Amino acid sequence: MATSEVYVLGGYQTDFGRNWTKENKHFSALMREGVLGALERCEIAPEEIESAHVGNFAAELYCMQGHLGAFFTEVHPAFSGLPTGRHEAACASGSIALLAASAEIEAGRYDLQAVVGIEQMKTVSPAEGGSFLGTAAWYDQEAKGVEFPFPKLFGRLGDEYDRRYGLKDEYLAEISRINYGNAKLNPNAQTRTWYMNKEHALCRTDDNPEVGGRIRIADCSQVTDGVATVFLASRAYAERYAKGTGKKLEEIPRIKGWGHNTARLRFADKIAESQSDRYVLPHVRSTITSAWKRAGLSDVNDVDGIETHDCFTTSEYMAIDHFGITEPGESWKAVEEGWLEIDGKHPINPSGGLIGAGHPVGATGVRQLLDGYLQVTDQAGDYQVEGAKSFQTLNIGGSGTTSVSFVIGV
Amino acid sequence: MSAKMTSPRPADLRKLLGGREIERVVVLGANGTMGYGSAALFTTAVPQVTFLARTRQKAEEGLDAAVKQVRSPTVRSRSSVGSYDDDLDGQVAEADLIFEALTEDFEIKREIFDRVEEVRRDDSIVATVTSGLSINQLCAGRGDSFRKNFLGLHFFNPPNVIVGTELIAGDDTDCEVVDFVEAFARLRLGREIVRTADTPAFAGNRVGFKVLNEAAQLAEQIGPVLVDRLVGPYTGRALTPLATIDLVGWDIHRAIVDNVFENSKDEAHATLELPGFMAKAMEKGVLGDKSGGGFFKKDGKARLVLDPASGDYKAESEIALPDLSYIDEIAHLHSMARYSEGMEVFLSAEGDEADIARKVIAGYISYAFHRAGEVTETITGIDMIMGAGFNWAPPSVLVDTMGVAATVRMIEQAGLPVPQKLAQAVTAGEPTRFFDNAQVNTGKYFVAA
Numbered sequence: 001m002a003t004s005e006v007y008v009l010g011g012y013q014t015d016f017g018r019n020w021t022k023e024n025k026h027f028s029a030l031m032r033e034g035v036l037g038a039l040e041r042c043e044i045a046p047e048e049i050e051s052a053h054v055g056n057f058a059a060e061l062y063c064m065q066g067h068l069g070a071f072f073t074e075v076h077p078a079f080s081g082l083p084t085g086r087h088e089a090a091c092a093s094g095s096i097a098l099l100a101a102s103a104e105i106e107a108g109r110y111d112l113q114a115v116v117g118i119e120q121m122k123t124v125s126p127a128e129g130g131s132f133l134g135t136a137a138w139y140d141q142e143a144k145g146v147e148f149p150f151p152k153l154f155g156r157l158g159d160e161y162d163r164r165y166g167l168k169d170e171y172l173a174e175i176s177r178i179n180y181g182n183a184k185l186n187p188n189a190q191t192r193t194w195y196m197n198k199e200h201a202l203c204r205t206d207d208n209p210e211v212g213g214r215i216r217i218a219d220c221s222q223v224t225d226g227v228a229t230v231f232l233a234s235r236a237y238a239e240r241y242a243k244g245t246g247k248k249l250e251e252i253p254r255i256k257g258w259g260h261n262t263a264r265l266r267f268a269d270k271i272a273e274s275q276s277d278r279y280v281l282p283h284v285r286s287t288i289t290s291a292w293k294r295a296g297l298s299d300v301n302d303v304d305g306i307e308t309h310d311c312f313t314t315s316e317y318m319a320i321d322h323f324g325i326t327e328p329g330e331s332w333k334a335v336e337e338g339w340l341e342i343d344g345k346h347p348i349n350p351s352g353g354l355i356g357a358g359h360p361v362g363a364t365g366v367r368q369l370l371d372g373y374l375q376v377t378d379q380a381g382d383y384q385v386e387g388a389k390s391f392q393t394l395n396i397g398g399s400g401t402t403s404v405s406f407v408i409g410v
Numbered sequence: 411m412s413a414k415m416t417s418p419r420p421a422d423l424r425k426l427l428g429g430r431e432i433e434r435v436v437v438l439g440a441n442g443t444m445g446y447g448s449a450a451l452f453t454t455a456v457p458q459v460t461f462l463a464r465t466r467q468k469a470e471e472g473l474d475a476a477v478k479q480v481r482s483p484t485v486r487s488r489s490s491v492g493s494y495d496d497d498l499d500g501q502v503a504e505a506d507l508i509f510e511a512l513t514e515d516f517e518i519k520r521e522i523f524d525r526v527e528e529v530r531r532d533d534s535i536v537a538t539v540t541s542g543l544s545i546n547q548l549c550a551g552r553g554d555s556f557r558k559n560f561l562g563l564h565f566f567n568p569p570n571v572i573v574g575t576e577l578i579a580g581d582d583t584d585c586e587v588v589d590f591v592e593a594f595a596r597l598r599l600g601r602e603i604v605r606t607a608d609t610p611a612f613a614g615n616r617v618g619f620k621v622l623n624e625a626a627q628l629a630e631q632i633g634p635v636l637v638d639r640l641v642g643p644y645t646g647r648a649l650t651p652l653a654t655i656d657l658v659g660w661d662i663h664r665a666i667v668d669n670v671f672e673n674s675k676d677e678a679h680a681t682l683e684l685p686g687f688m689a690k691a692m693e694k695g696v697l698g699d700k701s702g703g704g705f706f707k708k709d710g711k712a713r714l715v716l717d718p719a720s721g722d723y724k725a726e727s728e729i730a731l732p733d734l735s736y737i738d739e740i741a742h743l744h745s746m747a748r749y750s751e752g753m754e755v756f757l758s759a760e761g762d763e764a765d766i767a768r769k770v771i772a773g774y775i776s777y778a779f780h781r782a783g784e785v786t787e788t789i790t791g792i793d794m795i796m797g798a799g800f801n802w803a804p805p806s807v808l809v810d811t812m813g814v815a816a817t818v819r820m821i822e823q824a825g826l827p828v829p830q831k832l833a834q835a836v837t838a839g840e841p842t843r844f845f846d847n848a849q850v851n852t853g854k855y856f857v858a859a
Contacts, residue, residue: 015851024858029747033853036747041848184600187849192600193571195480197454199487207481343424381849382420382596 006102006255007238008408009112010377011230011370012038016190016358019122020225027063027120028074034116034227035075042231043245046078049231050110054086055097055117056362061132062123072116089262090136091311092397093117094228094365095404101232102255111237117366118227129223133361136398138265148211151220153267153399154312155213160271160280161317165329169214172313173201174335176218176355179310182342183352185382190222190358219313221353226360228367250410253376255369256390257295257407259287267399278328285322287403288394295407297390300324303407304388305347305375307368309396310354319394320348342385350375350383365395365404372408414579414588415605415787426593436460436505438498438512438522440491441472443567444539445511450476451569452509453488455598460501461491469493480570494522503529509563510538514665519548527556535587537563541662542611542669545580557582561591564612565601566799567658574799575601576612602798604791610673611666613785614795618802619666621774624681625651626663626688626705628766630718634705635729640767643857644740644752646803656704660688660697677827678777687718694721732763745858752856753812757820765824771808772824775817778805779829789831790846803855806844811856814842 014033031054039046052072059065069084087097094117101113121129133150134143143149161167180196183189200208201218208216232255233241242249263270263283270281279285292299300306300323308323310316320331325339325346339345351357351371354364372391374380385391390409396402418426433456437449440461449472452459461476463469469491477485492501502508508526512518519538526536532555538548541564549560562578569575575595579588588605595601606613621641628637629652638650655663664684671682698704707714707723714723736759743752756768778796782789793804809817814835821828835842845852 013851015854018851018854023854023856024741025745025747029745029853032747033851037851037853185597187602188851193573195450195454195482195570197484199484200482203483205483207483378421379848380420382423384420386421386424 004106004108005235006105007233007235008253008255008369008373009044009231009233009238009241010038010042010373011228011366012041013188013228013363013367013370014226015188016224016226016360017188017192018225020120021122027059027065028071030118030120030225030227031071031116032075034118034229035072035114038114038229038231044112044231044241046076048112049079049082049114050112051082051101051104052079052084052114052116053097053101054084055088055094055115055366056086057088057090057093057119058132058135058361059120061135062129063120068118072114088362089402090397091309091359091361092365092395092402092404093362094367095393095395095406096365096402098230098232098365098369098406099258099260099404102258105232105234108234111234113232114229115232115366116227116229117360117363119360119362120225121223121360122225126223137267142266150399151212151215151312153212154314155215156267157280157312157318157400158214158314161314161329164280167317168332170198170202171332171335172214172219172317173198175310175313175316175340176201178340179316179349179353179356181356182350182383183356185350186352186357187381189352189356190224191352191356215312215314221311221355221359224358224360226358226363226367228363228370230366230370230373251377253373253408253410255406256409257291257293257297259289259291259294259405260403261287262402263400265398265401270400279322280318280328281322281400284318284394284396284400284403287405288323288392291392291405291407295409297407300346303390303392305350305385306392306394307351307371308348308353308394309364310349311359311396313355315396315400316348316353318400323392323394342383347385350380350385352383365393368393368395369406369408372406376408376410413585414583415607417592417603417605418589423593423597426589427597428590430590432456432506432594432598434458434460434505435507435509436462436501438462438494438508438510438526440511441468442511442513444565444569446472446476447479447567447569448509448511448539448565449489450480450485451565451599453485457488459489460497460505461489462494462498462501464494466491466493466496479568494525498525499529502526503531505530505534508534508536510536514540514543516543516547519543523548523552523556527552530556534559535591536560537591539563539565541615542666545578545608549580549582554582558584559587561588562608562612563591563595566614572799573600573602574614574795574797575603576606576614576795576799577603578606578608578612580608602794604786604795606786606791606795607784609785610670613781613792614799615666616670616785617774617778617781617792617796618800619663619670620678620681620777621770622651622655622663623667623684624770624773626655627681627685628770629705629716630685630687632766633717633729634715635726636731636763639731639734639737640763641770642737643859644737644744645756645767645771646808646855648801648857652705656698656706658698659700660692660704664688664692677780678773681773685718687721691716691721732761734763736764741858744856747853749811749853749856753808757812757816768820769824769826772821772826775805775808776821776826776829779831780827782831789844793845794847797850797855801855803852804845806846807852807855809844814844
């Protein structure tokens with residue numbers, strides 16, 4: 001099926017190290033900074049925006065606030081009356097908002113859309129927040145009464161790898177080290193000043209306590225306040241935009257392909273389904289390969305880097321073989337060979353990912369696409385992958401439940 | 411301004427590293443706050459870090475403090491300790507980087523550099539963390555190899571939390587050495603590097619302590635509580651000025667402002683003179699938080715406040731404040747990220763108090779812009795160090811938020827010199843943005859309080 005092209009004009013993210021509660025700021029302040037910052041950086045007048053999609057997981061729980069599409073109209077008087085909506089798919093909420101917006105561009109409904117991923121999480125204690133996150137699983141059956149349910153679910157993912165192929169914790173520690181190391185190069189990364197090296201990630205003392213099976217603090221992504229915004233445009237608008245900003249149309253990145261699958265909700269059901277498959281989470285694999293197919297790419301060698309969903313080190317370990325960087329079960333090889341480093345063969349998470357840059361749940365998918373945009377337009381500063389022309393994202397909601405992947409490139 | 415004042419492009423950083431790594435660092439003065447803090451930071455990326463101090467015992471104390479500061483047992487596994495007498499020669503001879511963090515005393519530093527120069531390898535780098543002594547004077551009279559490899563690497567305290575770092579080359583420092591140290595500090599240590607000239611207190615402390623000292627001077631007239639309310643978080647900072655001086659330590663504050671006062675002559679000279687009441691209180695042992703109190707002192711859950719005139723403390727609850735509802739109005743606007751509207755209220759607020767607050771902020775902007783070209787190549791360097799080193803709204807961010815015309819009016823009304831660059835922008839009449847780093851999310855500086 002031939003579809004129209006979807007261009008990415010750029011965007012903006014807040015500093016994920018911020019604690020907006022400590023700054024005495026309301027949820028609306030995040031939305032405002034995220035959107036106005038993007039307009040300014042991309043030199044787009046507010047009057048140009050035709051529609052907005054907001055990705056958010058659980059503002060009702062964290063902030064006692066729903067109806068987030070309407071908050072978009074609070075940002076600027078020109079937005080009053082715009083069609084807006086909110087999208088939810090746990091940690092993949094941001095990507096679902098992107099899919100909806102890009103589908104509307106492809107359908108020719110609008111020429112310029114704002115997509116805002118947003119989450120404020122530091123409003124509650126870690127334990128309470130952990131319980132809220134449990135609603136991304138089958139709450140009654142997998143999370144109710146469990147302290148920090150998600151580290152335990154992703155600990156089980158590591159256990160499944162261990163059972164099928166063997167898994168050494170030192171490779172997980174190295175994944176943590178790389179993400180923290182990359183975050184040091186990213187001024188908007190949450191852990192930029194946090195102490196980490198491989199030995200620390202491997203240490204088994206109170207400085208790195210266990211939170212769920214084989215998952216320790218150093219294996220976890222962060223509790224983060226943050227917003228990321230991107231603008232998606234039709235070819236017609238992108239042509240005008242290129243002209244107005246002195247660029248060539250070819251220099252403006254496009255969403256070249258996408259993949260989207262939803263697996264069964266409970267982790268045990270997913271694992272039961274995949275027993276005879278080469279991949280532990282075959283639906284995640286399918287998301288990645290369908291994005292390649294739509295982008296006309298053959299495999300991972302056709303992209304210059306990846307922003308993946310490392311909610312835990314085990315999820316990045318899973319992503320490595322699901323992207324086909326190694327054969328299934330051999331992700332450790334890529335870690336050992338140094339392929340994942342910024343100047344390696346297959347850079348993963350130059351931004352620092354969810355572990356290093358932070359994980360404001362509903363914002364993550366948008367932040368990943370934004371980082372892809374910065375990479376392929378040579379604007380990623382100290383975490384730039386040299387010469388990157390094509391980047392791929394993988395955003396996952398729940399325990400490998402909703403998967404979305406985008407290929408962005410020039 | 412020389413090439414040494416310009417940072418390399420991000421794309422060139424990895425090339426500048428050129429495969430060279432820092433495998434061994436020796437920290438001299440590793441028992442002091444900056445010594446062990448820096449040493450802890452080095453252990454994130456360097457496999458072997460040696461803590462040296464006057465005695466082995468003191469070096470051990472430094473290592474304990476470092477482990478405690480970053481809460482990682484790996485600090486210990488990557489570190490060793492020793493004393494100057496027993497271990498300096500052997501350790502320095504093998505070090506790739508010798509990092510000096512002794513007391514801010516020219517003679518003490520000179521003595522240790524004598525010993526370092528005798529035993530160091532010709533290709534090793536020698537850095538000082540001095541927060542204001544002249545880099546050129548510190549290496550004057552030494553051999554070529556020492557001077558070529560010597561520079562200032564000024565971390566802010568605590569280095570593991572504050573990424574803003576000043577890099578100061580001497581006249582004879584090799585360009586390649588400066589570039590390599592910048593690449594190493596950015597890529598391996600995650601530093602935000604600002605290159606500054608070898609001027610008193612460099613860039614951050616020159617501008618920052620001017621504002622802090624002016625706040626201390628004001629405390630004598632209107633009292634510490636009102637000063638910290640007026641120059642409070644809503645003006646673009648997480649920590650209020652007098653609380654900052656208490657945290658930094660009054661002795662450090664005095665060392666920095668005395669150095670600038672004695673060694674520079676600028677248009678705001680008088681604001682850099684240490685207030686007499688501080689000198690007097692220091693004679694009685696008042697040093698800020700580390701001595702149990704400074705401008706403020708904890709009294710259980712309550713706070714006691716210094717009366718600068720008498721040197722006595724009284725309960726904060728007994729201190730009456732004037733009507734400051736304009737600050738509440740600004741905080742409310744900031745809480746919704748309406749920063750420009752908030753600062754409009756600031757600019758138009760009536761009363762003596764608002765005048766005082768505007769004078770301090772106008773002084774900050776005016777002073778910073780007048781230092782551009784002197785302490786850094788452009789205002790961007792000062793902006794970056796005020797943001798990443800002090801966690802204050804950079805001067806350019808304030809100008810952009812308030813508008814350049816309104817800023818110039820505020821500076822004029824305060825009776826302060828208007829920086830040429832701002833005056834020109836007003837004359838040109840075109841919209842100008844002064845803050846020049848698209849990666850920085852500037853809203854974080856405006857705290858809604």
